[in-house]
Amino acid sequence: MAIGLIIIGDEILSGKRTDKHFPKVVELLNARGLQLSWAEYIGDDRERITSVLQRTFSSNDIVFSCGGIGATPDDHTRQCAAAALDVPLVLHPEAKERIQERIADMAREAGKEPDFSKPEMAHRLKMGEFPQGAEIIPNPYNKIPGFSVRHGGGAHYFVPGFPEMAWPMIEWVLDTQYPHLFQRVARLEKAVLVYEIAESTLTPLMETIEAEFPQVKVFSLPSVGSATVRRHIELGVKGEPLQVNAAFEKMLNGLDAFKAEFQRI
Template sequence: MATENTHNSSTAQPLTIGLIIIGDEVLSGKRQDRHLHNANKLLRPRGLALSWVKILGDEPNRLEATLRESFASGDCVFCFGGIGATPDDRTRQCAAKALGVSLERHPEAVAEIEAQFGEAAYPQRVKMADYPQGAQVIPNFFNRVPGFSISHHHFMPGFPKMSEPMMKWVLDTYYEEYFCEQKIEKAILIHNGQESEWIEFMEAFEKAYPNLRLFSLPKITDEGKRLIELGAEGKKEQVIAGLDKMIAEVEARGLVWERLY
C-alpha cells in the first residue's frame, strides 16, 4: 500500500483528478457547494482539469466503499468535509477502514492544534489529529487544524475558506511537475441550428483535431428559437485553428452566427 504523495511524470501518464464532496448538508441543499468552482479555479491556470466529481452524505458504509474504490484507482483525489471531531464527521475513520489501517494521533497535527487552542484542545479538538496510519499533514492557514494526505488522496475541511488555500498548497507542493500550458475555450453561437445537422462535421472535426475537446450545447429560447453553442477546448494555437474551421463551415452553410468567447 503506497502512502507517499509524489507522482512520477516520467511515465508520461496524465494526472487524473477527482473530487469527493462529503456532507449531508450538501445533499439536502442546506449548504450550496463551492468546492467544485474553487477546484476549477485552481486547476485551470495550472493546465489541469477534473475528470470526475462525487457528492456523498456522511453515511459511513457508502463513504468507506467509495474511498476504497478511489484509493484503488490511483487517481489524485481531493476530499472535502467530514474530518471534524463531532460524531457525524466520519471521513477520517472511513478512510482508515478503506485502506485497512488504524487511526493514529499525528504529532505534527497535535502540535498545530495545541498551538491554536492551548488547553482547550483537550479532550475533543485533539481528536482531529487522528489520521489513518501513514498520513501526512496539510497545513490549514485559517485556523491551524490540519488536513491530511495519504495514497494520493487529500482530505480537507468542508469550509471553502479553509480548503481552497489548502488545495493550492497541495497542488504546488506535490504536483508542480504536472503543470502545463493553460488550456483555453473558444466557441461560437449558431442560430437556427439543429445538432443532428452537425454530427458528421463534428466527427470529422474530432479526427482532424484529436487533442481538442469538442463541445456542442443546444439551446432553445423562450420563443422557441434553436441555437447551438459550438466550441473547443485545448492549447491556444489548436483552438484558434479549430474555431476557424467551424466558422468556415458555418459560413459555407449560409447560417447566422456570432462569436461568444
Template sequence: MSHKGQQKIRLIIIGDEILSGRRQDKHFAKLVELLSQRGLQLGGAQIVSDDQDDVAAVLERSFATPDIVFCCGGIGATPDDQTRQAAARALGVELRLHPEAAQLIAERCADNARNGQGSADMSVPENQQRLQMGMFPVGADIVPNPFNKIPGFFINNHTFMPGFPVMAWPMMEWTLDTRYQSLHHQVRRVEHSFLAFNLPESRITPAMERLEQVWPGIKAFSLPSVGESGGQPYIDLGVKGDPDQAVQALDYLRQQVLDLGGSLTPVQK
C-alpha cells in the same frame, strides 16, 4: 491529465447537508478556478453522504486509482464526521494520533486560552475531544490549515480537508503548489467558441465528428440553448485542446455552420 487510463484530478464532497440542500456546495467552482490558474482541469466530482459505509466504499474505489483527489468534509470530531474513519477503513489501516497534528491542535488550544476561550491544558475533556481531529490513518501526512492550525491529512494522493471554504481553499492551493507544482502548465490547451443560429445540432454533428478526426488534438463541443426567456435558440459551438490546432479547427467549424445554412448572428424577425 483527463484522458482515459491517465491520472485525473477529482473532487469528493462529503456531507448530508449538501445532499439535503441545507448548504450549497462552493468547492466545485473554486477548485475549477484554482486548477485553471495552473493549467490543470478537473476530471470528475462526486457528492457523498456522511454515512461511513458510503464514504468507505467511495474511497476504496478511489484509492484504487492513480488519481489526484481532493476530499472536503467530515474530518471534525462530532458523530457525523466519519471521513477519517472511512479513509482508514478503505485503506485497511488503523487511526493513530499524528504527532504534528497533536502539536498543532495544542497550539490552537493555547491560542484560544490566551484569548479567554477554554483551557490550554490538553488533559481536560474538551481538549481531549479536539485531539480526535488529529487521528489520521497510519501513514498520512498533515496538510497545513492557516485559518486555525487544525490540519487536514494527505495519503495516497488524496487530500482530506474540512468542509469550510475558509479552511479548505487555502489547503487546496497549498497542496497544488507544494505537492503537484511539477504538473502546472504541463499541457498547453485553449478553448474557443462562438454562437451558431438557425441550425439544429443534428445537422452540425457530422462536421464535429470529422473535425476530431482531422485534428486529433482537439475536442469539439456543443451547448445548445432552446431560447430561454424568449430569446432566439442558438448553439454555443467550440473547440478545446492543442492551441495550434484549435485555430484551424475553429475556422473549419465556423465555415461548416455557414455551409449548412446556419448563421453566426441572430436572424432578424
C-alpha cells in the same frame, strides 16, 4: 494524471447548504493550467464513503476531499479513509502539536492557561487521528490540520468542509506538491453561437472535426432561448492551440456550407 474532487455532507445533498467547493476548485486549477476530471457528492454515510474511497484509492488520481474530518458524530471521513485502506487510525504527532497550539491560543485569548488534562481535550485530539502513514496538511485558519495519503502514482488530500479553511489548504497542496504540473499543457478554446439550427444537423461536422484533429475536443451546448435570446447552440473546439485554430477554421467553413447564422464569442 487525473484530478478529482469529493464533496461530503448531508447538508449539501439536502440543499440546506449550497456547495461552493466545486467552482472554487475549478478556479484554483484553471489558474495553474490544470483541469478537474471528475467530481462526486456523498452524504454522511460511512458505508458509501468507504466504498467510494476504496475505488478512488485504487486509482492514480490526485483527489481532493472536502468535509467530514472533524470529531463530531456526523464526521466519518477519517474513519472511512482508514477502513478503505485497511489501516488503523492513529494520533499523528505533528497534528497533536498543532491542535494543542490551537487550544492554548484559545485559552490565552480568554485570559486563561490551557489545561490539557480536561476530558474534552482528549476529544479534540481525535481531530488529529488519521489513517496510519498519513501526512498532515497545514491549516492557516485555525491550525487544525487536514491529512493526505499517497497511493500508487496518486494521492488523496482531505480538508475540512469550511471554505475559509479548505481553499487555502488546497492551494498549499497544489503549490507545494504539484508546481511541476502547472501550465504543462497549452490549451485554447474557440466557439461561436449558432442560431436556429438543430444539433443533429451539426453532429456529422463535429464528428469529422474530432476525427481529423485528435488533440481537439468539440463541444456543443444547446439553449432553448428565452424571451430576449433566440434558440441557439454554443459550438466550439478546445485543446492543443495549433490544432484548435485549424479545427475552428474547418468548423466555420462547415457552418458556411450549411448557410448557418452564427456569431463568434
